[in-house]
Amino acid sequence: xxxxxxxxxxxxxxxxxxxxxxxxxxxxxxxxxxxxxxxxxxxxxxxxxxxxxxxxxxxxxxxxxxxxxxxxxxxxxxxxxxxxxxxxxxxxxxxxxxxxxxxxxxxxxxxxxxxxxxxxxxxxxxxxxxxxxxxxxxxxxxxxxxxxxxxxxxxxxxxxxxxxxxxxxxxxxxxxxxxxxxxxxxxxxxxxxxxxxxxxxxxxxxxxxxxxxxxxxxxxxxxxxxxxxxxxxxxxxxxxxxxxxxxxxxxxxxxxxxxxxxxxxxxxxxxxxxxxxxxxxxxxxxxxxxxxxxxxxxxxxxxxxxxxxxxxxxxxxxxxxxxxxxxxxxxxxxxxxxxxxxxxxxxxxxxxxxxxxxxxxxxxxxxxxxxxxxxxxxxxxxxxxxxxxxxxxxxxxxxxxxxxxxxxxxxxxxxxxxxxxxxxxxxxxxxxxxxxxxxxxxxxxxx
Numbered sequence: 108x109x110x111x112x113x114x115x116x117x118x119x120x121x122x123x124x125x126x127x128x129x130x131x132x133x134x135x136x137x138x139x140x141x142x143x144x145x146x147x148x149x150x151x152x153x154x155x156x157x158x159x160x161x162x163x164x165x166x167x168x169x170x171x172x173x174x175x176x177x178x179x180x181x182x183x184x185x186x187x188x189x190x191x192x193x194x195x196x197x198x199x200x201x202x203x204x205x206x207x208x209x210x211x212x213x214x215x216x217x218x219x220x221x222x223x224x225x226x227x228x229x230x231x232x233x234x235x236x237x238x239x240x241x242x243x244x245x246x247x248x249x250x251x252x253x254x255x256x257x258x259x260x261x262x263x264x265x266x267x268x269x270x271x272x273x274x275x276x277x278x279x280x281x282x283x284x285x286x287x288x289x290x291x292x293x294x295x296x297x298x299x300x301x302x303x304x305x306x307x308x309x310x311x312x313x314x315x316x317x318x319x320x321x322x323x324x325x326x327x328x329x330x331x332x333x334x335x336x337x338x339x340x341x342x343x344x345x346x347x348x349x350x351x352x353x354x355x356x357x358x359x360x361x362x363x364x365x366x367x368x369x370x371x372x373x374x375x376x377x378x379x380x381x382x383x384x385x386x387x388x389x390x391x392x393x394x395x396x397x398x399x400x401x402x403x404x405x406x407x408x409x410x411x412x413x414x415x416x417x418x419x420x421x422x423x424x425x426x427x428x429x430x431x432x433x434x435x436x437x438x439x440x441x442x443x444x445x446x447x448x449x450x451x452x453x454x455x456x457x458x459x460x461x462x463x464x465x466x467x468x469x470x471x472x473x474x475x476x477x478x479x480x481x482x483x484x485x486x487x488x489x490x491x492x493x494x495x496x497x498x499x500x501x502x503x504x505x506x507x508x509x510x511x512x513x514x515x516x517x518x519x520x521x522x523x524x525x526x527x528x529x530x531x532x533x534x535x536x537x538x539x540x541x542x543x544x545x546x547x548x549x550x551x552x553x554x
Contacts, residue, residue, distance in 0.1 A: 196214065196216045197217055200218060201300045202216065202221075202222050202223070203216040203218070203298065203301075204219050204230075204235065204299050205298045206235050206297050206298075207294060207297075208255070209234075210236070210251060212232065212234075212235060213231065214298070215231055222280075222301070222303045223238050223274055223275060224274045224275035238273050239273055240272075240273050251286070254288065254297075269308070270284050272301065281304050281305055282301050282302065282304065283302045283304050284299055284302075285300045286300075322517065322520060329514075333448055340398075340403040340405075341399075343395055347395060351391055351392050352392070354388060355388045355389070358388070359385075361381060365381070400418075407448070411441075412437065412447040412451060413474075415451055416433070416435060416450075416451065420458075420472060423458045427462045429461065429462065429468060430469045430470070431471075431472055432469065432470070432472070434473040434474075435473070436476060437474060437481075440476065440544070440548055441548065442548065446548075447547075449519075449521055449522055450518075450522075450540075450547075452514075453515050453518055456511050456514060456515055458470065458485070460536075461485075461489065465489030466490050467487035467488050469488050470486070470487045470488075479543060479544060480542065480543055480544060481543075483539070483541075483542075484537060484540075485538045486535060486537035489535055490533055491531050491534045512528075515538070523542060523543050523546040524541050525540070525542075527539045
């Protein structure tokens with residue numbers, strides 16, 4: 108903000124008065140010369156010349172008075188402008204501090220008094236560095252000097268990084284600042300407008316902390332769910348599966364005993380029922396294995412990520428008749444358990460999304476290793492969607508898609524990765540996840 112005391116108007120008024128004074132002096136000297144020349148002339152002529160000189164002197168006096176009045180009006184206007192400007196400075200909601208070229212304070216408004224806790228009487232004449240934390244003082248002084256050398260008139264608030272001020276009690280607090288400069292006869296003046304953003308920064312930090320807590324909660328819930336799925340899958344496979352297998356064996360024994368005796372109609376009916384029970388048990392075992400695999404495929408823990416994804420793609424094709432072209436290249440990476448689970452679930456969610464909503468006939472699934480990152484991409488040739496400008500996601504997945512995609516994003520975040528969605532209506536839907544190698548690889552230990 109510029110503190111303008113209307114120096115140009117004052118200078119113009121002074122020049123006008125000076126010109127009037129010179130004109131009056133010239134008229135007076137002219138009158139004296141004329142009187143001396145015509146001193147020997149007749150009375151009538153002398154009287155006429157005297158009258159002309161008197162009129163000339165009177166005109167000069169009037170000119171001087173008019174110029175003086177103009178100067179007085181200009182001074183009053185300048186004083187009024189200065190008072191108005193100082194009133195604005197005093198009533199401003201931002202702290203306003205003006206410093207000279209030596210960076211000593213010449214203006215310190217009431218808001219500055221309030222946020223720094225120092226009265227203006229103590230601040231005026233003090234160096235600006237008094238209100239800057241020690242570690243920032245040298246850099247701030249250089250910044251002001253460089254700004255003065257640029258010739259730029261001002262820099263707007265909000266476009267600069269958050270700064271820190273120092274209160275009288277030694278407390279540091281965040282500030283937003285803008286700066287302007289003006290040159291006067293005595294040198295440059297720099298004016299800074301400061302806004303205390305302590306509450307906003309606290310709110311931002313609280314929001315970031317809340318988001319991080321929600322992410323940790325989400326990660327914990329995902330971990331608990333995976334553990335529960337693993338437990339249920341193990342119990343289904345090991346306990347219930349074994350019981351069904353034992354039941355089928357008992358049926359086989361019973362069938363053998365019935366077969367060893369002479370066949371009667373009752374025995375034939377019993378055999379038919381036993382065969383039906385055996386088929387039911389076989390179907391139940393198959394369903395049990397499928398449910399257990401959906402919960403937690405055994406091969407994910409036993410064989411690793413790549414075989415588990417291969418199994419998932421084959422199962423997807425057999426269920427929905429949608430071909431999955433695969434290109435999985437992991438360079439024999441040993442993924443951590445959490446990373447393998449997260450990537451498997453991302454692929455599973457993406458394929459489920461295709462089956463439910465894409466109306467696609469083919470899917471491309473690639474997992475490639477770069478120099479520092481892995482890139483997982485699942486793309487279909489389905490109906491796609493118009494990108495949602497607010498979230499950067501498409502509408503393909505229907506009403507429940509935000510939660511599925513949120514889950515994908517959270518799993519990618521757990522790996523330190525990022526998610527990109529590319530989609531256009533009638534031109535397919537592509538989900539790309541990029542994540543760093545160091546977050547998913549098991550640490551090699553020497554034995």
